[in-house]
Amino acid sequence: MPGQKPIKVALLGCGTVGTEVVRLLTDQAADLTARVGAPVELAGIAVRKPNKHREVPAALLTTDADALVESDVDVVVEVVGGIEPARTWLVKALAAGKSVVTANKALLAEHSGELFQAADASGADLYFEAAVAGAIPLLRPLRESLAGDRITRVMGIVNGTTNFILSGMDSTGASYAETLEEATRLGYAEADPTADVDGYDAASKAAILASLAFHSRVTAADVHREGIASVSAADIAAAKALGRTVKLLAICERVTGAADEQAGAGNGAGESISVRVHPAMIPRTHPLASVHGAFNAVFVEADAAGEMMFYGQGAGGAPTASAVVGDLVAVARNRVVSGRGPRESAYAALPVRPMGQAPTRYHISLDVADRPGVLSQVAAVFAEHDVSIAAVRQEGRVDDASLVIVTHAATDAALRSTVDKIGGLPAVREVVSVMRVEGEE
Numbered sequence: 247m248p249g250q251k252p253i254k255v256a257l258l259g260c261g262t263v264g265t266e267v268v269r270l271l272t273d274q275a276a277d278l279t280a281r282v283g284a285p286v287e288l289a290g291i292a293v294r295k296p297n298k299h300r301e302v303p304a305a306l307l308t309t310d311a312d313a314l315v316e317s318d319v320d321v322v323v324e325v326v327g328g329i330e331p332a333r334t335w336l337v338k339a340l341a342a343g344k345s346v347v348t349a350n351k352a353l354l355a356e357h358s359g360e361l362f363q364a365a366d367a368s369g370a371d372l373y374f375e376a377a378v379a380g381a382i383p384l385l386r387p388l389r390e391s392l393a394g395d396r397i398t399r400v401m402g403i404v405n406g407t408t409n410f411i412l413s414g415m416d417s418t419g420a421s422y423a424e425t426l427e428e429a430t431r432l433g434y435a436e437a438d439p440t441a442d443v444d445g446y447d448a449a450s451k452a453a454i455l456a457s458l459a460f461h462s463r464v465t466a467a468d469v470h471r472e473g474i475a476s477v478s479a480a481d482i483a484a485a486k487a488l489g490r491t492v493k494l495l496a497i498c499e500r501v502t503g504a505a506d507e508q509a510g511a512g513n514g515a516g517e518s519i520s521v522r523v524h525p526a527m528i529p530r531t532h533p534l535a536s537v538h539g540a541f542n543a544v545f546v547e548a549d550a551a552g553e554m555m556f557y558g559q560g561a562g563g564a565p566t567a568s569a570v571v572g573d574l575v576a577v578a579r580n581r582v583v584s585g586r587g588p589r590e591s592a593y594a595a596l597p598v599r600p601m602g603q604a605p606t607r608y609h610i611s612l613d614v615a616d617r618p619g620v621l622s623q624v625a626a627v628f629a630e631h632d633v634s635i636a637a638v639r640q641e642g643r644v645d646d647a648s649l650v651i652v653t654h655a656a657t658d659a660a661l662r663s664t665v666d667k668i669g670g671l672p673a674v675r676e677v678v679s680v681m682r683v684e685g686e687e
């Protein structure tokens with residue numbers, strides 16, 4: 247490409263991901279030039295403390311991110327994280343016609359409308375493959391490859407830190423604190439790991455996935471969220487005893503039917519969506535059960551394509567940088583040919599169903615008095631709430647018994663009321679574990 251004007255890039259942030267972005271841009275410079283059709287040139291790297299970045303060229307470092315965004319760059323790559331000042335930088339860059347590549351799921355899950363509007367107004371590109379499931383190509387397949395199909399469900403493990411913790415607790419019996427410390431050391435956890443363990447990170451990713459899958463604008467506030475802090479060793483043991491394991495799942499489903507309209511949740515065409523993040527027991531034979539450590543995996547179901555599974559590294563500096571640089575190549579190539587990538591597609595505007603109306607299944611483990619009639623008392627409470635029982639297992643001990651009940655699908659509200667009432671029965675000594683069950687009929 248002799249004589250071809252370089253594509254100038256501003257890099258905002260140089261931490262776990264940013265350092266690897268610089269390394270890939272340096273190591274792969276010749277190949278990237280060939281793929282883009284022009285050299286890709288780092289014009290500057292905005293950091294907070296330049297003396298802490300000996301691994302990148304000192305001449306490129308600046309503490310003035312605003313000036314770098316306003317300079318004559320073509321693309322702004324943001325790997326700082328958080329809402330502000332990232333939001334202001336990116337809106338400014340897009341408004342000025344600069345393309346943006348970001349890994350910032352928290353920002354996209356709250357402000358994608360504003361960012362896409364700014365991109366549309368100026369004709370710039372907004373790409374964010376790294377924001378969900380790190381290295382795994384997932385958003386581009388949803389936005390582009392499956393654009394001709396009708397997606398019905400997206401379900402997966404999208405947070406590496408919590409999967410690392412849950413797999414560790416399941417396989418080695420390591421403590422929660424030990425595994426979290428290790429995940430932070432390996433660069434998987436967010437700057438504030440409560441975003442991971444409390445499910446905020448997965449909820450942001452679920453919002454992004456649901457928006458793309460269902461052509462609707464879903465924000466993090468629309469996502470029902472439960473983290474893993476309440477998952478106990480007893481839950482893991484109860485799961486194991488029944489051939490199951492516990493995973494933090496992000497589930498985005500298209501829900502159809504007259505029930506939606508009756509509940510005032512539909513869109514007039516009988517469709518709504520359910521978007522939720524919570525721990526769930528899945529069978530050990532389910533493909534998601536074999537996803538260990540910080541790996542991510544996402545199942546996508548579509549009418550014509552059927553079932554697909556995307557699997558790979560969802561966190562860590564180098565894997566995430568792979569997705570960032572892949573997006574950078576795409577937006578740079580678009581600029582070379584004066585083209586544009588796909589825009590936001592939120593035309594379907596499907597409403598999000600409240601969690602209370604979402605159909606789920608429960609696994610309930612109880613410590614009960616071992617005397618005649620207890621099982622029928624418990625069963626009566628299920629019947630009263632119209633919750634159907636799929637399986638019961640009872641193991642007697644000297645003067646008490648362990649009772650495990652698995653339900654059929656029922657609304658979350660009905661299941662919660664059932665568990666509350668059962669906990670108050672005199673014959674029930676303790677509700678040992680309550681967890682949703684996914685991945686089985």
Ligand SMILES: NC(=O)C1=CN([C@@H]2O[C@H](COP(=O)(O)OP(=O)(O)OC[C@H]3O[C@@H](n4cnc5c(N)ncnc54)[C@H](O)[C@@H]3O)[C@@H](O)[C@H]2O)C=CC1
Pocket residue numbers: 258259260261262263264292293294295311324325326327328331349350351352376377380433434435436437560561562563566
């Ligand atoms: N680490 C991972 O595995 C993944 C991270 N991400 C996302 O990538 C982004 C970056 O993550 P990490 O690299 O892990 O974070 P990090 O905390 O390692 O790096 C962020 C960098 O931004 C710098 N920074 C903060 N405020 C700044 C400011 N005002 N001006 C200039 N620089 C500033 C910090 O000093 C730090 O070096 C986040 O949005 C994160 O959610 C996405 C997927 C995976």
Ligand SMILES: N[C@@H](CC=O)C(=O)O
Pocket residue numbers: 377379380404405406407408434435436442447560561562
């Ligand atoms: N903290 C996140 C990093 C990637 O998004 C995770 O643990 O998955």
Ligand code: NA
Pocket residue numbers: 375376377378379380381382383384385569
């Ligand atoms: Na990805």
